[in-house]
Amino acid sequence: MKKLKFAxxxxxxxxxYQLPAWFELESVELVALCxxxxxxxxxxxxxxxxxxxxxxxxxxxxxxxxxxxxxxxxTDVDTHLYFTxxxxxxxxxxxCQKPMAPNLDAARQMVETCRQWGVRFYIHENFxxxxxxxxxxxxxxxxxxxxxxxxxxxxxxxxxVFDNQPFLAQLDQFILTDIGSHILDICRFLFGEASSLYCxxxxxxxxxxxxDVANVLMRMHSGLxxxxxxxxxxxxxxxxxxxxxxxxEGSAGSVVLRRDFEIRTTVRRPDRSVDTQSQIARPPIYDWxxxxxxxxxxxxxxxxxxxxxxxxxxxxxxxxGGDNFETIRLVYAAYESARTNQVITL
Numbered sequence: 003m004k005k006l007k008f009a010x011x012x013x014x015x016x017x018x019y020q021l022p023a024w025f026e027l028e029s030v031e032l033v034a035l036c037x038x039x040x041x042x043x044x045x046x047x048x049x050x051x052x053x054x055x056x057x058x059x060x061x062x063x064x065x066x067x068x069x070x071x072x073x074x075x076x077t078d079v080d081t082h083l084y085f086t087x088x089x090x091x092x093x094x095x096x097x098c099q100k101p102m103a104p105n106l107d108a109a110r111q112m113v114e115t116c117r118q119w120g121v122r123f124y125i126h127e128n129f130x131x132x133x134x135x136x137x138x139x140x141x142x143x144x145x146x147x148x149x150x151x152x153x154x155x156x157x158x159x160x161x162x163v164f165d166n167q168p169f170l171a172q173l174d175q176f177i178l179t180d181i182g183s184h185i186l187d188i189c190r191f192l193f194g195e196a197s198s199l200y201c202x203x204x205x206x207x208x209x210x211x212x213x214d215v216a217n218v219l220m221r222m223h224s225g226l227x228x229x230x231x232x233x234x235x236x237x238x239x240x241x242x243x244x245x246x247x248x249x250x251e252g253s254a255g256s257v258v259l260r261r262d263f264e265i266r267t268t269v270r271r272p273d274r275s276v277d278t279q280s281q282i283a284r285p286p287i288y289d290w291x292x293x294x295x296x297x298x299x300x301x302x303x304x305x306x307x308x309x310x311x312x313x314x315x316x317x318x319x320x321x322x323g324g325d326n327f328e329t330i331r332l333v334y335a336a337y338e339s340a341r342t343n344q345v346i347t348l
Contacts, residue, residue: 005031006313007070009062011085012077013037013046015167016099020076020126021050022290023302027310033070036062059088067092072313074126075099078169079179083108086123090115095122097309101183102323102330109330113323122313123323128305129184129246130191130320132297134263136304137283138248139192141257141267148254153193153228157185158236161243161294164210176212178203178336181232186336187321187329188246189220189228195328196220196228200345201336206235218336244298259283263297 006029010017013035024030034054037043047055056062072095075085082098089096096116102125103109116123129135142150164171170180178201189196199220203213218230240261248259255269255276263285268278291299305321312319335346 003029003314005029006072006310007031007033008072008074009034009036009066009070011036011059011062011073011075011089012099013043014076014078017046017076019291019295019299020074020099020302020306021046022288023299023306024074025050026288026303027307029310029314034062034066059085063088063092063094067094070094072097072122076126079104083112086112087115090119090121090123093119093121095124095313096323097124097126098323100125100127100326101179101333102326104179106330106334109327113327116323122319124309124312124319125321125323125326126302126305126309127184127187127321127326127329128298128301129188131301131304131308132246133285133300134259134265134283134297135188135191135246135248137265137281138250138257138259141265142192142250146255146267146269147250147252147257150193150224150226150250150252152251153189153226154231154249155185155189155228156231156247157181157244158231158233158238159241159243160235160237161241163234171210173210173212175337176210177214177216177232177234178333181234182216182218182333182336183329185230185232185246186218186332187326188248189222189230190329190332191320192248192250193222193224193226193228195223196332196348197223198345198347199332199335199339201339202343203337203340204235206233213340216336216340218332218339220332244295 035043035052036056040057043055073089074097076099086096201218204215205213207214214235215233220228242261250257257267263283266280285297285300339346
């Protein structure tokens with residue numbers, strides 16, 4: 003199969019890992035880079051052997067639109083609508099970093115713009131592609147624990163995330179947009195769509211602008227009740243960043259995703275005793291990955307592979323713009339619930 007040619011807009015923190023994740027796949031060729039700070043883009047071009055570098059997106063598209071198959075946007079969320087529109091108007095397929103947009107209206111406009119121009123639109127949402135999350139989903143789909151009726155999903159940490167991404171401290175809306183867009187997407191992946199939610203938020207760290215703690219209670223269409231806890235202020239016995247911990251109870255048993263990728267499945271035997279089986283869903287390790295983020299960085303490769311399969315016309319993309327819009331709906335419904343102290347019906 004021929005290689006698909008692409009360009010990248012944005013050479014910040016996450017591009018450091020998203021680019022080598024693309025290079026783990028054989029069917030792509032990076033043609034050009036664009037970044038508002040030219041020196042930063044030049045550094046990436048030298049590191050990854052990219053010939054064409056720009057600081058203006060129009061110049062990049064004027065010179066290369068005819069040869070490109072898609073563009074990967076890895077920029078700050080406030081620029082996503084602008085760059086998505088620019089790329090879609092050139093009738094190129096779009097991959098955009100999460101979170102999709104800074105508000106629900108902008109997200110809706112991005113989806114509609116790509117639809118109007120007839121281009122495929124994807125969000126690079128990689129948390130659902132983490133090895134332990136995929137294996138947990140396989141356990142649920144197997145029916146081993148029967149019909150799930152309750153779940154607890156936790157991403158609680160004291161990891162100094164602001165050290166390598168200082169801009170996060172300046173966001174008026176922080177944990178629900180940054181981590182919530184990941185964790186609420188995991189909930190959708192595991193349990194389907196939500197019918198209602200209630201949210202409370204807190205700011206513990208006095209040196210940041212937005213909230214660093216959020217608790218979201220959701221009722222899913224299936225009837226399952228899901229409690230989601232997110233925090234960057236939790237000083238715990240075991241620091242598990244960036245792992246998501248999950249407990250699911252079902253009519254015939256339970257499954258728990260514990261720290262260090264252990265999945266324990268408990269079912270009741272015919273004699274009413276219980277049997278627990280354990281497995282380790284360890285992610286692959288790449289030499290370019292940051293050890294602190296290795297779990298996440300491994301999932302970037304699988305997310306890219308899934309999107310590439312669809313770009314090649316083989317179908318199967320999970321995190322399309324239309325799908326991820328439903329995650330963004332949850333994020334901003336959670337903010338509305340926290341603001342009004344009301345249950346939000348979706």
